[in-house]
Amino acid sequence: MSTDRKAGKPILLQGNAAVTLGALDAGVQFFGGYPITPSTEIAEILAKELPKRGDKFIQMEDEIGSIAAVLGASIAGLKSMTATSGPGFSLMQENLGFGMQTEIPCVIVNVQRGGPSTGLPTSPAQGDIMQARWGTHGDHPVIALYPDSILECYELTIRAFNLSEKYRTPVILLMDEVLAHMRESVVLPPKDKLKIIHRIKPNVPPEWYKHYKRNPKYISPVASFGEGYRFHITGLTHDESGFPTQVPEEVNDMMDRLLRKITDNLDDIIQIEPFYMDDAEIAIFAAGVVARSAKEAIIQARKKGIKVGLIRPLTIWPFPDHDVENMLESTRAVIIAEMNQGQLINEVKRVTKYGQHSRFYRIQKYNGLVITPDEILRKIAEVA
């Protein structure tokens, strides 16, 4: 598997390999994982690359241990990640919540496959969109990104690291199996053009340090274990020093902090691509590889004079409520195309105005095959 990074020249790259290049360029220092199709190449490549750089790779005994080790390494100061697929992602959920509750930066790649259970290990599906949002228990915001090309696998991996370091939270990269195993020609940007974010370190003496210091931006500097700032981390609801609390005001403070650090920064976190939306009367809403099929269908439909466009979320969580609402304002119909039994459609319905439900159309495919441009084109013709 080629992982040579030649900036400025086209290279043939697989989606999973692109993720590893993104991770290495973002400065990943620790990978803990467990083999699972269709994400395994990420572990295989990093098993080869990380020790060469003096960085850390470990194959853990299961996915629960993988994410635990990843969180542990991040607590000790390393940029850390894991990669998995549906069954492993399910196993990671409890500790994913631990990472959110305790504000530990890390990246979790979930290359989705057909489910539930063992499902279709080598076939694509978009069945984990809601799991990425609500898989772990309790109230919490989530950041999840969704690429649709090999270049974007690279770019969004870097962005996932940046967002996790900036907002002190685990960030999920959701991928389609097709994208993970597809090869595409990509031109990588030169390394010095990349914007890489590192967590902010405290500059106060240890006795002043509070691991979750109250702050109007809800984000505070973060020390690592072994740097002389001795502090406590617990999955229990905690106060600003990190110690368990049941005082209602302090509980509120912590819960608000977790929510507001995300919801106050939606403009920075949310990325969405409109495609031919300026004059669109019909909109398609799709993510990942489905959006690629949609683009092809739109080009065909436009040739026939049908004004159709695409809304593609690169940030799937937090859901781009306002952008979607605004873009759908002037359309008369929206087709939600997804490789599941209906997960995104309810989100799109939620953000559009009450009483306009007649204009929703759906393409839902969950037989292990990708939604094709033809299928979307047929639906467009039906709606137009």
Add this chain to the structure above:
Amino acid sequence: MKNIPQKVIHRYLRHDKKFPHVWCAGCGNGIILGDLLRAIYNLGLEKDDIAMVSGIGCSSRMPVYVDFNTLHTTHGRAIAFATGIKMAKPELKVIVITGDGDVSAIGGNHFIHAARRNINLTIIIVNNNIYGMTGGQCSPTTPIGKFATTAPYGSIEPNFDLCELAKCAGASFVARTTAFHTTEARQIFEKALQKKGCSVVEVISQCPVSYGKMNNISSAVKMLELQRDNTLPIAAYEKLPEEKRAGKIVRGILHDVEKPEFIDQYQKLVDSLSLQKQEKFDESKKENKSSKSEESKSQE
């Protein structure tokens, strides 16, 4: 004013907001934590250099009370978190505090694999033979016939010998002591903390509130007396004739061997790879030079 000498443990306790602690009267956790802090003091370890990691349960509440880098994780996962910390910062002395349910039921997988890797962690298991925090359910170390809220007719399952398990799985240092034998516990902790490799110390402890009450042991004192009477140092045990060994629990250092340690092995791998890289680099330099000189020759 009288000059009150500072107790050793007070150097390590967090003084703000954390007390009173959550443990019941008669619990062994405080005694064991005291022994551990004295061992740390005797070894002269710096607070900044210690990471204490725990899972879920009564004993897993220990880290919150002590002034180290402390991490209270999810149920059963302390060892896996600790593995990440140790790999990231090998210079940290990583101590895992766990209970019998935490380490051998829900966390059994991480336990055997840490032992297999022989990763340099000090794993202290407080074994009270029951789930205390949730109110007295049976655990993998509840003996056959003993009672628990989820074994109301007496447990019918065989119990784990945690030390045998650790030894068989590959840990290079395995010891057992009790809450009663405080001096021995401190000495064993000192040895375990100095050992390079996966060191596992099982400390038999008492839960008078759940285990004691359900099994008709009248008090914490009685339970401590049982720890004294039912256990034997390994040397004494080995001298006992076979027929007298039944029901006796062995104490002391049960297993102490030298074998490759995981973090060391990883570093060796990293070093060998960077050496290869250097050699390759040197070779390609030589080749470049020679090919250049050939070129210049042919041009001549």
